Amino acid sequence: MKQAVSSGSTRMKLLLVEDEPLLSQSVCQYLNEEGYLVTTAGTYQEASQKINDYDYECVVVDLMLPDGQGLDLVRTLKQRKSPAGIIIVTAKDALADKLTGLELGADDYLTKPFHLPELNARLRAVLRRRLFGGQEQWQVGELTLWPGQQRVSVQGEDVKLTGKEYELLLFLATNAERILSKTAIVEHVWGDAMDVADSHEFLYTHVKNLRRKLTAAGCPDYVQTRYGMGYLFSVKNA
Amino acid sequence: MSLFGQTARYLLLAALLTAIVGSAGFYALIHWKIRHEVDELLTNQVRQVEWRLGQRGLRSIDTIDDNLLVTRVRQSLVPVFTDTLVPNALKPGKLVAMRQLLTTVSAGGQRYRVRVWQPYYEFTELTIDLSVWVILFFLVLMALAVGIGLGLAGRLWQPFYGIIAELDRFRLDQPGQPAFPPARVREFALLSRSLTDLTGKLKQQFLLQKQFTENASHELQTPLAIASAELDFIRQSPQLTESDYTHLQRATDALNRLSQLNRSLLLLTQVENDQFSATEVLNLRDLVGQYLGDFEPFFTHKNLTCRVEVQPAVYLRMNRQLAGVLLTNLLKNVARHAPANGRVTILLTQSVLTIRNTGEPLPFAESQLFGRFIKNPTRPDSIGLGLALVRQICDRYQLPLAYQYDRETGEHVFQIQLASPT
Numbered sequence: 340m341k342q343a344v345s346s347g348s349t350r351m352k353l354l355l356v357e358d359e360p361l362l363s364q365s366v367c368q369y370l371n372e373e374g375y376l377v378t379t380a381g382t383y384q385e386a387s388q389k390i391n392d393y394d395y396e397c398v399v400v401d402l403m404l405p406d407g408q409g410l411d412l413v414r415t416l417k418q419r420k421s422p423a424g425i426i427i428v429t430a431k432d433a434l435a436d437k438l439t440g441l442e443l444g445a446d447d448y449l450t451k452p453f454h455l456p457e458l459n460a461r462l463r464a465v466l467r468r469r470l471f472g473g474q475e476q477w478q479v480g481e482l483t484l485w486p487g488q489q490r491v492s493v494q495g496e497d498v499k500l501t502g503k504e505y506e507l508l509l510f511l512a513t514n515a516e517r518i519l520s521k522t523a524i525v526e527h528v529w530g531d532a533m534d535v536a537d538s539h540e541f542l543y544t545h546v547k548n549l550r551r552k553l554t555a556a557g558c559p560d561y562v563q564t565r566y567g568m569g570y571l572f573s574v575k576n577a
Numbered sequence: 578m579s580l581f582g583q584t585a586r587y588l589l590l591a592a593l594l595t596a597i598v599g600s601a602g603f604y605a606l607i608h609w610k611i612r613h614e615v616d617e618l619l620t621n622q623v624r625q626v627e628w629r630l631g632q633r634g635l636r637s638i639d640t641i642d643d644n645l646l647v648t649r650v651r652q653s654l655v656p657v658f659t660d661t662l663v664p665n666a667l668k669p670g671k672l673v674a675m676r677q678l679l680t681t682v683s684a685g686g687q688r689y690r691v692r693v694w695q696p697y698y699e700f701t702e703l704t705i706d707l708s709v710w711v712i713l714f715f716l717v718l719m720a721l722a723v724g725i726g727l728g729l730a731g732r733l734w735q736p737f738y739g740i741i742a743e744l745d746r747f748r749l750d751q752p753g754q755p756a757f758p759p760a761r762v763r764e765f766a767l768l769s770r771s772l773t774d775l776t777g778k779l780k781q782q783f784l785l786q787k788q789f790t791e792n793a794s795h796e797l798q799t800p801l802a803i804a805s806a807e808l809d810f811i812r813q814s815p816q817l818t819e820s821d822y823t824h825l826q827r828a829t830d831a832l833n834r835l836s837q838l839n840r841s842l843l844l845l846t847q848v849e850n851d852q853f854s855a856t857e858v859l860n861l862r863d864l865v866g867q868y869l870g871d872f873e874p875f876f877t878h879k880n881l882t883c884r885v886e887v888q889p890a891v892y893l894r895m896n897r898q899l900a901g902v903l904l905t906n907l908l909k910n911v912a913r914h915a916p917a918n919g920r921v922t923i924l925l926t927q928s929v930l931t932i933r934n935t936g937e938p939l940p941f942a943e944s945q946l947f948g949r950f951i952k953n954p955t956r957p958d959s960i961g962l963g964l965a966l967v968r969q970i971c972d973r974y975q976l977p978l979a980y981q982y983d984r985e986t987g988e989h990v991f992q993i994q995l996a997s998p999t
Contacts (some may be wrong), residue, residue, distance in 0.1 A: 359799050359802075359803065361803045362799065362802050362803045362806060365803065365806035365807060365809075365810060366806060368810070369806070369809065369810065423907050430795045430796075430798035430799055450798075450840075451798040451799060451801065451802040451803040452801040452802035452803075452806075452832075452836050453802065453805070454805060454809055455805075455806055455809040456809065469720060482642075503874065517813055518813060519810060519825075519828065520808075520809075520825075520829050522829050522830065522833050523809075528979060529871070529874075529961075530871070531905055536704075540878075541874075541875065541878050544873075544878060565822060565823040566819055566822065567720070567823040567826050568812065568822035568825060568826050569826075569905075571771060571811075
């Protein structure tokens, strides 16, 4: 699984720009465990210097920094024609900021608070687009995934999944070997539309359908239910 | 009735009372005065008679012309004035009021009884006429005064009504300061100034309050993010028991609710603060289709029968994100509260968007439905801000939003009147 975030033998280099040390620590640790090589910066100054001195595959930027604006970092990166993917993280759920960020060339936008698996999934998607131009083919156990084409096959046979089922599978597979809370899954797949309070049974139905389709195609059942908690996608213990 | 109208009413009433009492009083006064004069006249006449009796004796008195009767008597009398009625010599068949004086005089060693009298004739009529005319003029004068007063009041109170109109237009949540009209009357100028001060302070306070809410919501997001990240970590711990999982899930759900609550509050404040000023002409059919697409799986999951009738080109000028929030919350409301196997109807015409869903009647007053933190007691896990957001957005664009419960079909009906595109 972790090879998805490495190109060749080196791990993907990430710069995490976040001024809140507790959050920075947690995110850094989580992403390290996911196989990224994470550097952190707590101020605009520090981040600006690191961007100047090193190359990163992806930069995660908090928009509000004590000594500057995250958007300016995005501008700097773009001016220097940096190939790095950019994900903006902010406490402000303001459309104007989001649009400015995306117009400046940021790849994605995440609002606090977010689930760590969500950040992971966004990072992975950005890197896929950046590194493989959406043409990536990804082997997970018996499954072959083409995320850019919403395609999955088991032993050479394509499995027909609905859009939401595919998103569900991709999210589970991206965060494989980790227990995912139902909340995180629902928010990722259905976004704002879903009323989380009503989601548990609903999610159960969709997961059940996904498992049924995959196992019917001859794939081992990689999805495990953790009672009361959520789901785990595991190739190792299937 | 206006303040002056009321005053005028009392004034006229008082004038009328004064007129009634006054006319009687006036009549009595004039009457008394005339009688007094007549009495003096009679007394003089008696004195004259006495003088003539002393000079020329009884024979010189012409009794017919002078309304005078003199007879010789022995005893003297106390002078007596009396009112009597006698037949009117000028108008036969009518009586006329008469004043007479009966007294005794002594002249030339003789004692005479003298009776003189004087008919009032026109005096009574004069008295009545006089009092009536005076009172009539008094009333006309009063009416004139009140009329002029009323006319003037309209002009004088004009700045006051201007101030009231401006106050009526004043909205705490709308930008701009009210402009109270200047007034020449000192009291109104004072009122204008005080109100300008007051509204200014209110506005400032309101802005501070809103600013605080927004900042607080922002500041809350970071600790929420930390807590959420920490929970994500704990979840991966290999030593967790099933009961730990349950506790973790509860904590996650609660945190999630808190974060949603916070986002909704933030959104509400932002709509209030008019932070979504960018508007564009939106094709509502496309938007409804798009959001309905998001919700269809939930409708299907609940086995709701969904009927959608949408006219092709319905345009509305508003902020795209807010339109999204509006539709999402209306549909979320349906997804949440429609019972399994229920019915949902979505109708979009040029003039109105209607969303109906079956369900039990509201457990609270309809007027509370769009209030903040109003929720169905059976669903304590909801946030209670969705419909408040809907109303806030409708208010923002002045789209009339209505709710009613159709008892015949057992449906909740939400309707938004759509203004024509500009």
